[in-house]
Amino acid sequence: MKLQEISKSLGISCESDLEVSGLNTLKDASNSEISFLENKKYLSDLLTTKAGAVFVTPDLIDQVPIDTIALVCDNPYINLAKCSQFFAPKIIETDGNEPIIGEDTIIMNNVFIGKNTQIGLNCRLMSGVFIGDNVIIGNNVTLYPNVVIYRDCVVGNDVMIHAGTVIGSDGFGFAHTKDGKYIKIYQNGNVIIGNNVEIGANCAIDRAAFRSTTIEDGARLDNLIHIAHNCIVGKGSILTGQVGLAGSTILKEYVVMAGQSAVTGHLEIAPFTTISARGVVSKSITEPKKQWAGFPLMEHKSWLKLQAKITRLLIKDNK
Amino acid sequence: MKLQEISKSLGISCESDLEVSGLNTLKDASNSEISFLENKKYLSDLLTTKAGAVFVTPDLIDQVPIDTIALVCDNPYINLAKCSQFFAPKIIETDGNEPIIGEDTIIMNNVFIGKNTQIGLNCRLMSGVFIGDNVIIGNNVTLYPNVVIYRDCVVGNDVMIHAGTVIGSDGFGFAHTKDGKYIKIYQNGNVIIGNNVEIGANCAIDRAAFRSTTIEDGARLDNLIHIAHNCIVGKGSILTGQVGLAGSTILKEYVVMAGQSAVTGHLEIAPFTTISARGVVSKSITEPKKQWAGFPLMEHKSWLKLQAKITRLLIKDNK
Amino acid sequence: MKLQEISKSLGISCESDLEVSGLNTLKDASNSEISFLENKKYLSDLLTTKAGAVFVTPDLIDQVPIDTIALVCDNPYINLAKCSQFFAPKIIETDGNEPIIGEDTIIMNNVFIGKNTQIGLNCRLMSGVFIGDNVIIGNNVTLYPNVVIYRDCVVGNDVMIHAGTVIGSDGFGFAHTKDGKYIKIYQNGNVIIGNNVEIGANCAIDRAAFRSTTIEDGARLDNLIHIAHNCIVGKGSILTGQVGLAGSTILKEYVVMAGQSAVTGHLEIAPFTTISARGVVSKSITEPKKQWAGFPLMEHKSWLKLQAKITRLLIKDNK
Numbered sequence: 001m002k003l004q005e006i007s008k009s010l011g012i013s014c015e016s017d018l019e020v021s022g023l024n025t026l027k028d029a030s031n032s033e034i035s036f037l038e039n040k041k042y043l044s045d046l047l048t049t050k051a052g053a054v055f056v057t058p059d060l061i062d063q064v065p066i067d068t069i070a071l072v073c074d075n076p077y078i079n080l081a082k083c084s085q086f087f088a089p090k091i092i093e094t095d096g097n098e099p100i101i102g103e104d105t106i107i108m109n110n111v112f113i114g115k116n117t118q119i120g121l122n123c124r125l126m127s128g129v130f131i132g133d134n135v136i137i138g139n140n141v142t143l144y145p146n147v148v149i150y151r152d153c154v155v156g157n158d159v160m161i162h163a164g165t166v167i168g169s170d171g172f173g174f175a176h177t178k179d180g181k182y183i184k185i186y187q188n189g190n191v192i193i194g195n196n197v198e199i200g201a202n203c204a205i206d207r208a209a210f211r212s213t214t215i216e217d218g219a220r221l222d223n224l225i226h227i228a229h230n231c232i233v234g235k236g237s238i239l240t241g242q243v244g245l246a247g248s249t250i251l252k253e254y255v256v257m258a259g260q261s262a263v264t265g266h267l268e269i270a271p272f273t274t275i276s277a278r279g280v281v282s283k284s285i286t287e288p289k290k291q292w293a294g295f296p297l298m299e300h301k302s303w304l305k306l307q308a309k310i311t312r313l314l315i316k317d318n319k
Numbered sequence: 320m321k322l323q324e325i326s327k328s329l330g331i332s333c334e335s336d337l338e339v340s341g342l343n344t345l346k347d348a349s350n351s352e353i354s355f356l357e358n359k360k361y362l363s364d365l366l367t368t369k370a371g372a373v374f375v376t377p378d379l380i381d382q383v384p385i386d387t388i389a390l391v392c393d394n395p396y397i398n399l400a401k402c403s404q405f406f407a408p409k410i411i412e413t414d415g416n417e418p419i420i421g422e423d424t425i426i427m428n429n430v431f432i433g434k435n436t437q438i439g440l441n442c443r444l445m446s447g448v449f450i451g452d453n454v455i456i457g458n459n460v461t462l463y464p465n466v467v468i469y470r471d472c473v474v475g476n477d478v479m480i481h482a483g484t485v486i487g488s489d490g491f492g493f494a495h496t497k498d499g500k501y502i503k504i505y506q507n508g509n510v511i512i513g514n515n516v517e518i519g520a521n522c523a524i525d526r527a528a529f530r531s532t533t534i535e536d537g538a539r540l541d542n543l544i545h546i547a548h549n550c551i552v553g554k555g556s557i558l559t560g561q562v563g564l565a566g567s568t569i570l571k572e573y574v575v576m577a578g579q580s581a582v583t584g585h586l587e588i589a590p591f592t593t594i595s596a597r598g599v600v601s602k603s604i605t606e607p608k609k610q611w612a613g614f615p616l617m618e619h620k621s622w623l624k625l626q627a628k629i630t631r632l633l634i635k636d637n638k
Numbered sequence: 639m640k641l642q643e644i645s646k647s648l649g650i651s652c653e654s655d656l657e658v659s660g661l662n663t664l665k666d667a668s669n670s671e672i673s674f675l676e677n678k679k680y681l682s683d684l685l686t687t688k689a690g691a692v693f694v695t696p697d698l699i700d701q702v703p704i705d706t707i708a709l710v711c712d713n714p715y716i717n718l719a720k721c722s723q724f725f726a727p728k729i730i731e732t733d734g735n736e737p738i739i740g741e742d743t744i745i746m747n748n749v750f751i752g753k754n755t756q757i758g759l760n761c762r763l764m765s766g767v768f769i770g771d772n773v774i775i776g777n778n779v780t781l782y783p784n785v786v787i788y789r790d791c792v793v794g795n796d797v798m799i800h801a802g803t804v805i806g807s808d809g810f811g812f813a814h815t816k817d818g819k820y821i822k823i824y825q826n827g828n829v830i831i832g833n834n835v836e837i838g839a840n841c842a843i844d845r846a847a848f849r850s851t852t853i854e855d856g857a858r859l860d861n862l863i864h865i866a867h868n869c870i871v872g873k874g875s876i877l878t879g880q881v882g883l884a885g886s887t888i889l890k891e892y893v894v895m896a897g898q899s900a901v902t903g904h905l906e907i908a909p910f911t912t913i914s915a916r917g918v919v920s921k922s923i924t925e926p927k928k929q930w931a932g933f934p935l936m937e938h939k940s941w942l943k944l945q946a947k948i949t950r951l952l953i954k955d956n957k
Contacts, residue, residue: 091443091445091461092443092445106730110429110447110748110750110766112427112446112464126729126768127750128447128766128768128786130445130447130464130482144786145750146465146766146768146802148463148464148482148483150463162804162808163768163804163807164784164786164802164804164842166481166483169481169482169542172539172559180537181537182539200807201786201807201842201844202521202841202842203521204483204519206542220812222866223842224521224840224864224882226541226561228560236818241810241882241884246578259884259900259902260579260882260898262561262579262596264578264596277902277918277920278933282596296626296630298630306629307934310944311934311936313947314940314943314944410764411744411746411762411764429766431746431748447766449764449784449801465766467766467801467839485800485802488800488839489836491878491879499856499874500856501856501858501874521802522840523800523802523838523839523840523862525838525861543862545860545861545879545880547860547861547879563879563880563897563898565897579898581880581897581898581915583896599915599916615945615949617952624952625951625952
């Protein structure tokens with residue numbers, strides 16, 4: 001799609017015939033992609049962006065790099081949201097190649113497999129499994145009944161996903177208009193699951209807005225876990241029951257999150273960190289190999305002391 | 320069903336041949352419905368009820384309005400529970416009309432659609448979707464794989480529901496007998512979803528005991544959310560991952576609930592309220608446009624101060 | 639499988655031709671089963687075990703009962719994990735008898751029923767239900783759409799399970815190797831659900847590593863509940879929305895757990911205990927009929943006092 005068609009549809013003046021391939025963040029955008037700057041916190045990313053074009057407010061026009069086209073508007077984020085629909089893949093492909101199924105793979109009844117999809121060797125797709133279009137599944141993969149893999153996702157080798165888990169549902173993204181409407185940001189990325197991963201039952205792992213939500217090699221996820229868009233669950237990480245990660249969380253390798261713990265968005269957690277049950281991470285953790293607890297989060301040993309103090313406070317007053 | 324048949328089956332004496340249409344609360348019952356009073360907190364509702372009949376304890380017989388028949392018994396709630404079964408619709412209809420499907424609607428393989436059900440124009444029902452009997456679905460609705468909509472529910476226009484989400488499962492209701500048994504209160508209401516709503520993956524939204532659980536226009540729900548029976552999620556409200564609402568919660572318009580926050584039952588939350596991550600609302604919030612946090616809930620700014628104090632308490636003691 | 643084949647495959651010397659039937663804990667193992675001791679906390683169980691053989695470290699060889707074969711190794715738990723695969727039943731049986739279906743049972747379209755499975759009288763299996771191999775289902779059971787019951791599980795009479803719930807997915811078990819790999823402990827047990835149980839939508843109840851995860855008669859479970867492997871949910875217990883139980887939790891009869899409350903693993907909770915919303919049980923509760931709250935858990939009345947004090951602390955400092 002030409003940039004001038006996009007800008008015209010949004011009421012922004014721009015004559016460029018750049019062929020736009022999609023949307024992306026300032027950091028990751030290529031010269032065929034459009035990006036945006038809404039939050040000035042990310043101004044430094046604007047200065048160095050490689051984006052082909054960028055939605056910016058009028059005051060920032062001078063900060064746009066010389067090779068990047070400025071799409072000047074009052075609401076960059078709303079324009080990005082409107083624009084995202086142009087790049088949304090079809091929900092159901094009607095054309096394309098029949099799926100390729102590897103040798104010794106068992107496909108039970110009532111399984112749906114989309115167009116242009118590839119399933120590896122020696123897999124088991126149990127009844128009610130849904131695999132969307134353009135998916136790649138490795139070898140020795142077991143998908144228990146009613147697992148859903150949305151289009152464009154990638155699953156590695158030696159992966160086991162338990163019943164009812166959903167991979168690749170839309171991330172929770174939308175822009176607010178002044179009159180109380182929400183404009184959906186179409187989630188045009190995907191989910192990539194590495195090798196030797198096991199995921200429990202009834203989890204939900206959202207696809208990325210741009211690029212990929214990633215579950216790295218060797219990770220272990222228990223049941224009813226929520227992974228928001230653009231998260232990275234590091235190599236060998238362990239997430240137990242009902243853990244929740246908000247958007248763009250990065251767990252480095254071998255992070256352990258105990259039951260019902262959570263991370264608020266856009267944070268990074270150092271390798272070999274342990275978060276105790278019910279802990280909430282609301283700031284990035286930079287020092288590796290420590291154990292944390294509580295909300296607000298503190299070192300686990302401090303949390304234990306604090307609880308002892310609170311108990312004494314309670315006893316003292318009872319006297 | 321005649322009132323005398325019902326009362327006879329429960330061992331309550333009553334000769335009325337009132338044709339009973341169902342059960343309801345004292346406030347909402349019509350003159351063809353039966354209601355009950357168990358908790359004297361609701362005595363004022365008894366005085367003004369329009370119910371055709373009402374289960375009451377002997378001491379309250381004089382408080383029953385003149386046009387309402389008193390069904391005198393020791394355990395009004397247990398009798399209501401027993402009675403609820405008489406009005407439970409069939410789990411699976413065998414008679415009725417074939418569904419009506421609107422133009423340009425795509426129905427993939429392995430989709431079930433019940434009797435007397437209507438699907439609008441330009442919808443997409445993906446594999447494994449189940450739509451029960453007597454359901455109405457609007458136009459431009461996308462139901463991702465394995466979405467389940469129980470019988471009698473209503474879905475508006477421009478709605479998207481992600482994979483594995485369940486709409487209309489039974490609310491969690493039962494009466495306790497003295498000998499430790501539970502008598503199910505059949506959930507004879509439904510769920511109504513407005514226009515322009517998006518719901519994430521693997522959520523569970525329960526049908527009402529009487530009348531409707533309602534998700535109003537423009538609401539946005541993330542993944543793994545639990546909405547109990549008879550809740551109202553107000554217009555434009557935003558519920559993020561793993562939020563839980565107990566029964567009869569009312570969120571007014573544009574309430575925002577952050578990750579893993581929750582509301583205990585029978586509360587109302589004012590418009591434009593924000594509940595921070597992990598907050599628990601256990602009292603109604605009447606003042607609009609404020610942000611709250613913690614459990615017990617307090618204003619977000621108080622919560623921040625409190626946490627700072629708790630941290631100081633911890634440091635002081637460490638010296 | 640002969641013990642000498644097993645030990646050979648693990649590089650442990652042992653000449654016994656004992657026919658091994660499976661794995662189990664020290665306490666529960668029979669003389670045809672293998673057990674292990676990794677955590678010396680359980681040394682007393684070793685002294686009295688009836689196991690046919692046991693993985694132990696060299697220092698404990700003298701503690702092994704005379705009728706039990708010592709399988710001496712450095713990493714008993716890792717060897718147990720490796721060994722668990724030998725006893726894992728097939729994920730999909732290809733041989734065996736066609737299922738037996740009781741009279742008046744309705745099976746909708748797109749239902750899968752495995753080999754050697756038995757369904758009782760007057761059941762309703764709705765579309766998308768999956769019942770694995772070797773399952774036993776009682777009479778008057780309603781399985782709503784897309785319920786998944788893994789192989790070998792048992793469901794009693796008069797049970798209702800709402801849409802999307804998964805019964806019998808693998809428990810979250812694996813042994814860690816020194817080089818950061820996880821060896822799956824195949825979950826060779828099952829789930830047993832008693833009579834007159836109702837389970838909500840999109841729950842996940844894991845099968846046991848050995849023996850059974852058990853939901854006893856009359857229990858009531860709400861939506862989105864996580865029950866880990868080897869838990870016992872006692873008779874008449876009530877678990878509301880989004881409750882989570884870690885592995886080997888035992889709830890005695892009539893325990894009530896309010897919304898989003900949780901239990902960490904290997905604990906026992908006394909009869910008629912109530913855990914308030916969001917409470918976390920991290921020690922066993924021995925005294926029955928009390929109400930608890932908070933994390934760390936305290937008596938509900940203490941928790942109320944504590945919160946009042948914390949509020950005063952906040953107010954004092956504001957002056």
